[in-house]
Amino acid sequence: MVHEDVWQRKKLLRREALACRRSLSAQTNRAFSEAIEERLKELDACRKAKTFFAFAAMSDEVQLYSLIEKALVEGKRVALPLIVGKGVMEAVRVRALSDLAPGAFDIPTVREDRREIVDPKSFDCVLVPGAAFSRTGARLGLGAGFYDRFLSEKAPQAQRIAVAFSCQLMEDIPVEAHDVKMQWIVTEKERIVCR
Template sequence: MSTPQSADSAAAKTALRDQLLAARKRRPLSVAAEAAASLADVALRWDRVRDAATVAAYVSVGGEPGTGLLLDALLAAGKRVVLPVLLPDNDLDWAAYAGPARLTKAVRGLYEPAGARLGVDAVRTADVVLVPGLAASPAGDRLGRGGGSYDRALARVPAGTPTAVVLYDDEVGLAVPTDAHDVRVGFALTAGGVRALQGS
């Protein structure tokens, strides 16, 4: 169930994605590792995460800001962590995270928990939702990979639940092309801190 994009916005999104993905490939591994450590620290200090019983997050892949340390820190802090499972129609099911040893390789180079599936509405049980992206505008417009999976998931999140896109610092505050089906996020979470976005 996807909403058609205008040709102009589709082209603009593709161009921006290509630019940001190229920048991520150029990022030195040492810088990415340092950012991953800082990201976990920042997230655990954020009151929305600190007060949460359940956190919806994801396993980073490729050049994404690293979430491995963050996921383990959330577990160590006693949080219930739910991670996405990509369905054939690009929607997201969810399953509980039980540590890196319980992750399995999935389609498109992704990793998912090996446990029981909780259903697409399980994201509604989260007290805070952390999602991947490539950029965020000052208003909270989020640029994803183009599959629409997270827009569908974010549309299920109850009003008032904090949603944050996890980015590198230089990916926040960019002009992001949008379509009617795009769902805004309230915050950007980076190694440098948590930034409230105007759409929050």
């Protein structure tokens, strides 16, 4: 009964947050994404990272392509998600943005002939997308558990940095035992240290 109530609350919050994210025009998304990338570049956990896990965004998510490109030019090792099964993802190294192709759920990933699996234990930080976040670090994903499993089982040592638009911040997000909390949240307006 309690689990069902939490599930319903999460479903409603997810719908509300995703509607807000989708309501941003392409121009606003681009401007906000650029502001977020600038804030990420100033964050020590990102700036000093030698190896990090990012994401190739869906069209309504924060776009990190400029940040990824800059990191590659600087010689950093960057990996992106590769969906390999139900709720399971691996990390694949990206050497150039031209290596990207549509993957599972139409989310870009490294094309098959260029894939090199990266050990998640080598990540200094993970940039985490989601539907909604609270200032205390609670994250509401899209419901499949990919990031919760990945972060807790494969990359527990990495700094967890949520990347979102300010409209995705919610006062209270229900949390279950398996939900992994964020350490930072970066929006177009601010950097939040989660407590």
